[in-house]
Amino acid sequence: MKIKISCKTHxxxxxxxxxxxxxxxxxxxxxYLAFYYNQKFLLYKFENLxxxxxxxxxxxxxxxxxxxxxxxLEDFYQLAGKLAKDEDGVxxxxxxxxxxxxxxxxxxxxxAVDVSVDDLTAEEGTAQFKELVPYNGILNLEGLRRPxxxxxxxxxxxxxAMGLAFNHAVLDGTATWHFxxxxxxxxxxxxxxxxxxxxxxxxxxxxxxxxxxxxxKDPNASSNGDAAAEPPQIVEKVFKFSDSAIHTIKSRANxxxxxxxxxxFSTFQSLTSHIWRHVTLARGLKPEDITVFxxxxxxxxxxxxxxxxxxxxxxxxxxxxxxxxxxxxxxxxEFGAAVVQKAIVAHDARVIDARNEEWEKAPKIFQFKDAGVxxxxxxxxxxxxxxxxxFGWGKPETVRSGSNNRFNGMMxxxxxxxxxxxxDVEITLEARVMEKLEKSKEFLxxxxxxxxxxxxxxxxxxxxxxxxxx
Numbered sequence: 001m002k003i004k005i006s007c008k009t010h011x012x013x014x015x016x017x018x019x020x021x022x023x024x025x026x027x028x029x030x031x032y033l034a035f036y037y038n039q040k041f042l043l044y045k046f047e048n049l050x051x052x053x054x055x056x057x058x059x060x061x062x063x064x065x066x067x068x069x070x071x072x073l074e075d076f077y078q079l080a081g082k083l084a085k086d087e088d089g090v091x092x093x094x095x096x097x098x099x100x101x102x103x104x105x106x107x108x109x110x111x112a113v114d115v116s117v118d119d120l121t122a123e124e125g126t127a128q129f130k131e132l133v134p135y136n137g138i139l140n141l142e143g144l145r146r147p148x149x150x151x152x153x154x155x156x157x158x159x160x161a162m163g164l165a166f167n168h169a170v171l172d173g174t175a176t177w178h179f180x181x182x183x184x185x186x187x188x189x190x191x192x193x194x195x196x197x198x199x200x201x202x203x204x205x206x207x208x209x210x211x212x213x214x215x216x217k218d219p220n221a222s223s224n225g226d227a228a229a230e231p232p233q234i235v236e237k238v239f240k241f242s243d244s245a246i247h248t249i250k251s252r253a254n255x256x257x258x259x260x261x262x263x264x265f266s267t268f269q270s271l272t273s274h275i276w277r278h279v280t281l282a283r284g285l286k287p288e289d290i291t292v293f294x295x296x297x298x299x300x301x302x303x304x305x306x307x308x309x310x311x312x313x314x315x316x317x318x319x320x321x322x323x324x325x326x327x328x329x330x331x332x333x334e335f336g337a338a339v340v341q342k343a344i345v346a347h348d349a350r351v352i353d354a355r356n357e358e359w360e361k362a363p364k365i366f367q368f369k370d371a372g373v374x375x376x377x378x379x380x381x382x383x384x385x386x387x388x389x390x391f392g393w394g395k396p397e398t399v400r401s402g403s404n405n406r407f408n409g410m411m412x413x414x415x416x417x418x419x420x421x422x423x424d425v426e427i428t429l430e431a432r433v434m435e436k437l438e439k440s441k442e443f444l445x446x447x448x449x450x451x452x453x454x455x456x457x458x459x460x461x462x463x464x465x466x467x468x469x470x
Contacts, residue, residue: 039402133163273336287326292372
């Protein structure tokens with residue numbers, strides 16, 4: 001792929017933000033300092049884009065995006081700031097219009113006019129569009145020296161690629177898509193955004209946590225809890241579960257009425273346990289081997305008092321559960337769904353507070369291996385309205401995660417573009433495991449009586465979220 005970066009600038013809020021603004025990072029933020037920037041990739045199709053004169057493209061597309069970004073940063077000005085820490089090693093995000101070291105949001109414009117939208121939507125992994133997304137392999141801790149948000153807009157043969165990298169120590173998925181929808185809203189002509197961000201992190205938690213962080217180890221140095229082993233060769237795949245497939249999976253999980261009177265399994269619980277079970281089978285684990293299920297859950301409504309949905313920051317916490325591989329394999333889909341459901345229901349305000357207090361006493365920066373042994377981990381959410389991010393030229397053709405923050409067993413859930421309850425599942429696994437999963441008719445819900453009739457399509461990416469359960 002031939003990509004030419006034509007210019008790189010920085011975007012500040014259009015109107016000055018008076019005074020120095022400082023927000024201490026909370027216990028919900030700090031564990032992600034040693035993760036990579038959270039990358040998103042949106043692909044838009046334009047008719048006759050190449051026929052546009054360069055000045056027209058620059059004025060109607062690039063400048064429109066930059067001006068809208070400057071406008072929305074008046075409300076989301078933390079993203080135009082930087083990470084900092086005080087003399088005690090307490091991290092914060094700060095913005096000061098008078099600080100020459102604060103450059104705002106990095107904004108790059110590029111050309112890849114030999115590449116079409118279809119070239120990118122057909123690709124199963126992230127390798128094809130890696131160069132279209134900024135900050136590959138950049139740790140969130142670099143926010144001490146780099147912008148907290150980087151954007152790359154690339155002109156294609158028949159469309160536009162938008163790659164973004166958000167500092168994950170500053171915000172989670174809910175806040176990310178609130179920002180994206182607000183930016184798009186301004187670009188469509190709104191004078192102000194419809195939902196203001198709630199910026200006061202101290203309302204979420206105000207404990208001062210001192211961290212001595214210089215250069216953390218590479219989070220990819222080990223995977224799945226085995227520090228001694230070399231990382232296995234991993235590959236990516238998108239499985240697209242149609243509306244009918246989701247209904248089938250949910251129906252099967254709920255075919256056995258729970259004896260303990262628990263609620264019916266949600267779409268999230270049914271789908272993720274379906275994936276957990278079949279990944280475990282494909283891994284060929286011994287019956288006594290433990291397999292861990294991890295979900296990064298939104299805690300805005302779980303803590304007491306609850307935080308508003310528009311809270312800007314991280315409000316996620318990892319929920320861990322697990323079972324023996326043999327038990328997961330021997331039982332029907334309701335068994336795994338029940339294990340997932342019980343862990344999610346149990347994660348209430350009391351548990352969240354206890355986890356935070358424990359972490360504050362002995363802070364530990366997360367690494368991928370902390371997700372658990374033989375794990376399947378879920379991030380992001382099919383509830384995010386990613387296909388409604390319309391900057392004025394239509395909805396995206398596809399929305400994906402970038403190459404950062406991928407490890408053996410990690411999956412991201414996105415809503416399917418087809419609508420309904422369809423869900424795309426972006427998953428990363430060892431190559432040998434992925435090969436088995438792709439051949440599993442039970443996993444793919446292939447009707448053997450109708451040769452090759454897949455209810456799900458193993459050709460694409462997905463996105464998972466702890467906020468995706470109901």
